[in-house]
Amino acid sequence: xxxxxxxxxxxxxxxxxxxxxxxxxxxxxxxxxxxxxxxxxxxxxxxxxxxxxxxxxxxxxxxxxxxxxxxxxxxxxxxxxxxxxxxxxxxxxxxxxxxxxxxxxxxxxxxxxxxxxxxxxxxxxxxxxxxxxxxxxxxxxxxxxxxxxxxxxxxxxxxxxxxxxxxxxxxxxxxxxxxxxxxxxxxxxxxxxxxxxxxxxxxxxxxxxxxxxxxxxxxxxxxxxxxxxxxxxxxxxxxxxxxxxxxxxxxxxxxxxxxxxxxxxxxxxxxxxxxxxxxxxxxxxxxxxxxxxxxxxxxxxxx
Amino acid sequence: xxxxxxxxxxxxxxxxxxxxxxxxxxxxxxxxxxxxxxxxxxxxxxxxxxxxxxxxxxxxxxxxxxxxxxxxxxxxxxxxxxxxxxxxxxxxxxxxxxxxxxxxxxxxxxxxxxxxxxxxxxxxxxxxxxxxxxxxxxxxxxxxxxxxxxxxxxxxxxxxxxxxxxxxxxxxxxxxxxxxxxxxxxxxxxxxxxxxxxxxxxxxxxxxxxxxxxxxxxxxxxxxxxxxxxxxxxxxxxxxxxxxxxxxxxxxxxxxxxxxxxxxxxxxxxxxxxxxxxxxxxxxxxxxxxxxxxxxxxxxxxxxxxxxxxxxxxxxxxxxxxxxxxxxxxxxxxxxxxxxxxxxxxxxxxxxxxxxxxxxxxxxxxxxxxxx
Numbered sequence: 001x002x003x004x005x006x007x008x009x010x011x012x013x014x015x016x017x018x019x020x021x022x023x024x025x026x027x028x029x030x031x032x033x034x035x036x037x038x039x040x041x042x043x044x045x046x047x048x049x050x051x052x053x054x055x056x057x058x059x060x061x062x063x064x065x066x067x068x069x070x071x072x073x074x075x076x077x078x079x080x081x082x083x084x085x086x087x088x089x090x091x092x093x094x095x096x097x098x099x100x101x102x103x104x105x106x107x108x109x110x111x112x113x114x115x116x117x118x119x120x121x122x123x124x125x126x127x128x129x130x131x132x133x134x135x136x137x138x139x140x141x142x143x144x145x146x147x148x149x150x151x152x153x154x155x156x157x158x159x160x161x162x163x164x165x166x167x168x169x170x171x172x173x174x175x176x177x178x179x180x181x182x183x184x185x186x187x188x189x190x191x192x193x194x195x196x197x198x199x200x201x202x203x204x205x206x207x208x209x210x211x212x213x214x215x216x217x218x219x220x221x222x223x224x225x226x227x228x229x230x231x232x233x234x235x236x237x238x239x240x241x242x243x244x245x246x247x248x249x250x251x252x253x254x255x256x257x258x259x260x261x262x263x264x265x266x267x268x269x270x271x272x273x274x275x276x277x278x279x280x281x282x283x284x285x286x287x288x289x290x291x292x293x294x295x296x297x298x299x300x301x302x303x
Numbered sequence: 304x305x306x307x308x309x310x311x312x313x314x315x316x317x318x319x320x321x322x323x324x325x326x327x328x329x330x331x332x333x334x335x336x337x338x339x340x341x342x343x344x345x346x347x348x349x350x351x352x353x354x355x356x357x358x359x360x361x362x363x364x365x366x367x368x369x370x371x372x373x374x375x376x377x378x379x380x381x382x383x384x385x386x387x388x389x390x391x392x393x394x395x396x397x398x399x400x401x402x403x404x405x406x407x408x409x410x411x412x413x414x415x416x417x418x419x420x421x422x423x424x425x426x427x428x429x430x431x432x433x434x435x436x437x438x439x440x441x442x443x444x445x446x447x448x449x450x451x452x453x454x455x456x457x458x459x460x461x462x463x464x465x466x467x468x469x470x471x472x473x474x475x476x477x478x479x480x481x482x483x484x485x486x487x488x489x490x491x492x493x494x495x496x497x498x499x500x501x502x503x504x505x506x507x508x509x510x511x512x513x514x515x516x517x518x519x520x521x522x523x524x525x526x527x528x529x530x531x532x533x534x535x536x537x538x539x540x541x542x543x544x545x546x547x548x549x550x551x552x553x554x555x556x557x558x559x560x561x562x563x564x565x566x567x568x569x570x571x572x573x574x575x576x577x578x579x580x581x582x583x584x585x586x587x588x589x590x591x592x593x594x595x596x597x598x599x600x601x602x603x604x605x606x607x608x609x610x611x612x613x614x615x616x617x618x619x620x621x622x623x624x625x626x627x628x629x630x631x632x633x634x635x636x637x638x639x640x641x642x643x644x645x646x647x648x649x650x651x652x653x654x655x656x657x658x659x660x661x662x663x664x665x666x667x668x669x670x671x672x673x674x675x
Contacts, residue, residue, distance in 0.1 A: 009525045016521070021514055111381070119353040121562070138525050141548065216517035216540045221351060221381070223513050257518050263505040264472070264522035266674050275508045275515070 009138060010261045016142035017257020018250040019149055020215040024049065024224075026152040026249035027207030028231035029238060030159060031200035033245050035081070036235060037163060038196035039176035039298030042084050043099030045204040046228030047106020048077040052208025054110035057219035060122035066213050069122065073209035074202045080106050081201015085194040103228075117219050125213045146214040148206060152246070155203065159242040172196055176296035204228065230282055237285040239294040248285075255281050341373045342402055342587050345395035347388060348380040349408035350511070356537035356556040357573075361407045361431070363557065364575035368583060377401060384410030392419045396426055403586045405579065407431045412446070420444045427592050429582045431575075435595050445594035447578040449604030450658045451555075452488035453629055454571025455532070456636050457607055458553035459492020460625050461568040462530035463500055464618030465551050466493070471502040472523030472550075473675070474533035474541050476510045480666040482534045485571075487670040488636055489532060489553075494672050496621065503528055504675025510536040520544040530568065542567070551613050558608045569622060570608035577603040599658055600629050643668040644675075 028045050035042045052073035060069030084102050088095045128150075131143030163169035175182040175192050182189050207228070212219045234252065238244035259274035273280075352362035358380065369376035377399050382388050388411050395401040402425070406416050409432040420428045420441050428444045435446040462471050471493055475482050490502040503526060505519040516533070520541045523531055531545040532553040539562060545552045546563035554560065554570020578596055585593055598604035607626065610619045628634040635657065639650035649668050650656060656663055669675060 009522075013518075013522050013525055017518055021518065115351065118351050119355070137549075141521065141525070211514070216513045216544065218513065218539055218543060220354060220511070220513060220537060220539070222511035225512060225514070227514075256514065257522075260505050260507070260515060260519040260522045261525075263675065264503055264519070264526045264528075266503070268504075268675050271506055272508070275506075 007265050007267070010258075010265050012138050012142045013261035013264075014254040014257050016144075017261070018254035019145060020253070021256050022249040022251075022253025023146060023149050023152060023210040023215070024207040024227055025231045025234060025252045026246060027148070027155070027210065028204045028228050029234040029245040029249055030152070030155055030242060031077075031081070031203030031207070032232050032235045033200075033238065033240055033242055034159060034203070035197050035200035036299060037176045037240060037296055038172050038193045039179065039296050040085070040088055040095045040193060040197060041099060041232075041299060042081065042102075042197055042200060043096060043229070043232060044080060044084050044102030044106060045099075045200065045232060046224065046226065047103040047110075048080040048201045048204035049106075049208045049211070049228035049231075050110045050224045051080055051106040052077040052205030053212040053223050054114035054117065054208070054219060055205070056209035057122045057212040058114065058117045060124075060213060061117055061120045064123060066123050066125045069213055070125070070206065070209045073205040075205070077205020077208065078198045078202035081204070082194060082198040084201065085197035088197075089190050089193065111221050114219055114221070118221075122213065122219070124217050125209070127214070146210065148210045148214065151206070152249075156242045156246050163242070168192075173296070176298050178297050204231075207231070230278065233282050233286060236295075237288075240296065241294065252278050252281065340587065341375070342583060343375040343377065343400050344368060344583060344586075345377040345379075345392070345399070345401040345404040347382050347391055347395075347404065347406045347408075347411070348378070349384060349410075350381060350536060352378065352380045354537040355539040355542075355559050355562065356535070358407070358536070359557045360573040361405075361575055364573075364579050365405075367576045368579050371580075371583065373587065374583065375399075382408075384408055384415070386415070388415045389419050392416070392428075393422075396423055401426065403427045403429065403583065405429050405431065405582075412444075416444055417441070427582070427586055429578075429592075437594070440594075442594065443592060445582075445592050445596070447582070447593075447596045449573055449575075449578075450597065450599035451571050451573065451605050452484045452636065453599045453658070454605045454607055455485045455553075455555075456488040456492035457622050457626055457629075458532050458555075458569060458571050459489040459494075460496055460622050461492075461610075461614055461618055462489070462532070462551075462553055463493035463496025464621055465568055465614055466500065466530045468527045468529045469497065469500050470526065470528045471500060472520070472526075472528030472531040472545075473502050473504045473673075474516055474519045474523070474531065474535060475504055475506050475675075476512075476535045477508065478506055480664055483666045483669060484663060485534050485555075486673060486675070487666070487668075490670055490672050491636060492625075495625075498672075500672065502673045502675075504669070504673060506675070507535065513540045516540045517544045520550075521548065524548040524550050554608050560608055560611055564611065566613055567608070567611035568614045568618075569610050572606050572608055574603055574606040597659060600626065601632060637663060642671045644671050644673050646671075 055076035056069040056073035059072030060066045087098045128145045131140035234248040238248045255277040346365040348358040350358045352358050412430045430446045493500045507515040530551045533541040542552050542559045542562045546566035551566045560567040635655045638655040640652035641650040643649045
């Protein structure tokens with residue numbers, strides 16, 4: 001430790017990190033939440049995230065518009081999600097194995113197609129400068145909220161409403177809890193699941209766009225480093241509730257920012273430990289949330 | 304390249320491997336000497352060759368080697384430090400007839416290069432890193448490396464002139480000797496301008512962690528650092544993030560000035576074309592392989608980026624003067640008395656450690672003025 005520790009900047013950095021680094025977690029965990037509510041686990045969202053990041057960047061480079069890039073990410077993620085839904089609807093197909101396959105496909109495809117986009121610079125997504133009132137550059141930076149974050153909040157609210165207040169949501173939850181019951185009720189199981197997995201993939205694609213077009217705002221092959229997989233674990237912690245996905249994502253984004261912020265402030269002792277914070281948190285949360293309260297019935301392992 | 308290799312069936316590949324082994328059994332040096340005035344050279348990179356960083360520095364030099372008369376150059380990128388690199392090397396040798404291979408990533412050497420080198424004694428393997436030892440490793444392998452801490456010292460001098468807050472930031476991957484040496488040289492360069500300057504270091508934990516690198520750059524700027532540099536595989540994220548936050552940057556590995564033209568002061572760059580040329584010429588003339596070669600600015604192993612507009616005329620003059628001293632061999636970076644950031648004396652008064660000194664390759668301390 002050093003004499004001039006500026007610890008006051010740490011909470012601000014954690015707050016800023018929670019929002020800017022938490023956004024991809026938010027979208028992927030929302031996507032996974034929706035998929036799992038329909039009774040399927042899609043581990044391929046990591047692939048959708050990477051593919052979304054690449055498509056967003058590539059689309060923005062080629063078209064010159066970050067919004068078209070975002071659209072490309074939604075389409076790419078949605079297609080990967082749809083593919084998962086289609087393959088899993090075949091008899092005796094294991095959704096977890098298909099998910100791992102799609103994860104590898106998405107990552108490999110993104111690396112292959114993304115080769116020409118490593119060097120060029122894409123126009124980034126704009127941000128809301130909510131801190132413009134402050135003369136402090138730290139506050140201004142911390143309150144620089146990317147446009148995708150409010151979109152994530154809206155997605156959260158919409159998903160909550162859709163799952164609890166609409167016919168579609170009720171039907172999806174029914175499919176997720178008991179396929180047999182849903183069949184007995186005459187619900188269109190395949191259509192419901194396909195729409196949920198495709199939407200889930202599209203949400204993960206938006207998460208990718210947030211990585212490549214806002215923060216850190218560049219495309220390269222180490223961009224995701226497993227964030228999509230951690231987001232899948234977050235859903236368990238969030239007990240399959242959209243609003244809890246938001247809290248979990250913010251917690252993780254903030255935890256990731258803790259290590260660098262403490263080191264910059266001069267607390268250099270146990271930086272390995274602080275850098276491991278998100279992973280330790282994953283393990284701890286999984287241990288606490290292990291009773292799987294709220295888990296859709298179709299997610300049980302013995303099927 | 305890799306596409307065409309895919310079209311070769313496993314059977315043909317195995318046949319070629321067997322045939323190749325027989326040839327090399329028949330006469331270990333026949334392949335290398337048969338080359339004459341033609342040489343096929345293979346370059347293997349661990350990441351994408353346009354990463355604005357470590358791999359790009361190698362690929363830029365490879366592009367220059369490719370232009371030499373009689374040279375056929377092969378390249379393969381994104382080759383993991385696993386058995387994958389053995390396969391790449393074997394197919395470069397068997398299918399394309401490579402006689403000299405540059406596996407450019409540190410983790411390729413042991414055991415991958417050593418294994419393949421034992422199998423093909425007629426092929427030369429020039430590894431970029433620092434592990435070759437006489438008597439331990441085969442004569443057809445070797446290592447080359449550059450003293451890029453000289454470039455980081457010059458970065459420090461530039462940063463010392465440009466900084467207004469007297470605080471510098473360094474985004475580092477892992478606390479290994481080579482990285483610590485760069486942090487120390489950068490800090491000492493800056494403190495040669497103004498001894499009140501301090502450097503804050505953030506270790507991200509790995510060579511390519513874009514989100515963490517962006518967090519690190521942001522945190523350093525939050526803490527008042529106004530000149531940043533880094534030692535990660537691709538400095539792109541650090542350079543762009545720092546420039547967006549209004550800080551200045553010094554480059555590393557390759558020239559990143561295109562990413563932040565207004566914020567870029569100068570940069571420490573590899574100039575691999577020098578060791579590459581030495582090794583290619585030795586292979587073409589049939590001379591014994593240079594097994595352990597090192598060099599800095601003076602030997603042409605490293606170079607500096609052109610000055611950016613953010614560096615004042617006085618700053619540019621100071622960096623140029625320091626560079627001239629280095630080129631003349633009149634500047635020793637690591638000399639006593641030198642204390643580390645815990646107050647311990649690490650180099651006693653009167654002791655000068657030349658760049659070639661092995662003590663520097665085992666550095667485990669951060670110099671006074673570094674917080675990290």
